[in-house]
Amino acid sequence: MIKLQLVVTEILNIFRGLYPRSWTCYDIRELDLTVVIRQVSPVLPNNYEDSSLPVSCFVVTVENNSGTDLEVSIAFTFRNGTGNRRWENESVCTFARFTDGNGDLSGCEF
Numbered sequence: 001m002i003k004l005q006l007v008v009t010e011i012l013n014i015f016r017g018l019y020p021r022s023w024t025c026y027d028i029r030e031l032d033l034t035v036v037i038r039q040v041s042p043v044l045p046n047n048y049e050d051s052s053l054p055v056s057c058f059v060v061t062v063e064n065n066s067g068t069d070l071e072v073s074i075a076f077t078f079r080n081g082t083g084n085r086r087w088e089n090e091s092v093c094t095f096a097r098f099t100d101g102n103g104d105l106s107g108c109e110f
Contacts (some may be wrong), residue, residue, distance in 0.1 A: 013027075014027075015024055018032035019041075020040055020043045021038070021040045022038075022039045022070070023036060023037065023038045024036070024037045025070070026064070028107075031070065032064070032065045033063070033065065034062070034063040035060065035062050035063075036060070036061045036062075037059070037060050038060075039057070039059075040056065040057050041055065042055070056075065060076075061076050062074075073107060
């Protein structure tokens with residue numbers, strides 16, 4: 001059984017978009033960790049009708065600024081918006097830790 005623990009921490013979330021690219025920076029101060037997700041939706045100049053496909057490439061960069069070695073795993077799911085469960089709270093981002101109860105599996109969810 002996976003247990004979710006809501007962590008109230010200060011996360012600086014910055015989003016920038018410059019079509020066809022965008023990037024989001026998560027500054028997780030509690031862990032002294034920065035996660036940058038870069039995205040590009042490939043479009044060929046002068047051929048946007050044939051090249052504007054519903055695809056994207058994502059590159060994730062993790063910067064550990066702490067003095068502690070951290071093991072980081074990346075899992076990705078996608079939904080339009082911020083991922084908030086309630087549409088009227090689309091601008092609200094959340095952070096939660098999870099463990100499986102045995103200590104074998106743990107992580108965080110943005």
